[in-house]
Structures are given as C-alpha cells and as structure tokens.
Amino acid sequence: MPSGHAYGKSIRTVKTCVGTEHCRFGTQQSMSMGVALEKMLFGMWSPHKVKLAVSGCPRNCSEAGIKDVGVIGVDSGWELYVAGNGGIKTEVAEFLCKVTTREEVLEYSAAFLQLYREEAWYLERTVHYVQRVGLDYVKQHILEDADNRKALHQRLLYALQGTIDPWKERLPGTAATPLAAEFIPLPVPVETV
C-alpha cells in the first residue's frame, strides 16, 4: 500500500468504505474502485489539496458527500459528486451525474480534476472553483462535450505518465540503491553468559 500525500497541494488519498467486498449492504465494489482512482491519480499536483471518497451504497460510510470528488455506488451504477469540502467550513458536494461503468467513473473524475487543475487559482479548493465558475459551466465542459471530457482525461494521464513512486525507490531489489538498507534488519547482539 503506497503512502498517501499528507501535506502537498496534490492528491491526498481516496477514502473508501468496505463495499460489496465486505459489506452486506453494498451494491458496488468501492474498495477496488478507490484503488483504481488512487492509482490513476497517484502523483497528481493541483491548485490545492484534493480528496476523494468512494462508497459502496447510498449509506455513504466513506462520507463521499464532502469530498472534492465523491463516488457513491447505487444499484445501477455510480453517482458522481464534486466540490465538497470537510474541515472548518463544511460544504456538501454537488451532484454532477450518474454513470454506469468503472471506466466512466475514472474518465469523468479525471476530466473534472484536470479542468480544475487547468483553471483554478493557486490555493483555490474545488468548492471555491466551482462556486466561482458555476456548476453549469463544469457540466458544459464535462457532460455536454464528450470530446472535451475525453481530451481533459487524456491530458491528465499524459501529465501523470512517468510518475515515480518515491517509496518504491526504497524497496530492496529495485534500482540498486543504498536506500534499500532501510529495510535490512539490524543485527541484534546476543548476550553470552
């Protein structure tokens, strides 16, 4: 499991509930969806921090309704919410659309985040960006213009290609590095009587 980004103006982590993998109420596999989103977005820098969550059903145990991108599983697919915010001033995310496939969740989420990356001001959270430009503007660029949505998605993937996981540099067996020494157990002195 890679470590999340704790401080950067970047993707933080994708929080999930346990979904159909472990919960009898679940309608969708939220854990694997969260992993897919996090892998797609790993290393993404942004105007301000970005948090996502995925819930496996509308009970919404991962609190996707107060995230920059919230994904909620329903019987027939996934609902996408954007521009939520926890913290000091809680803002409820706004409903963006409903999609049916995992690929659509990734594409629409990426398109929204790339639009935000390209247009938001530095230190402007998604909630303030969407309040400034309007949700209708976001819908025009993502829902009503499929070519633009796909292009935004591709620009994000292009920007993230070649992202290096700094933690993997430390794994033994990868790129002969002295950092791997961090994983070599220290010898424990044995006391002899």
Ligand code: SF4
């Ligand atoms: S959101 Fe639904 S699927 Fe996820 S843990 Fe809660 S009840 Fe279960």
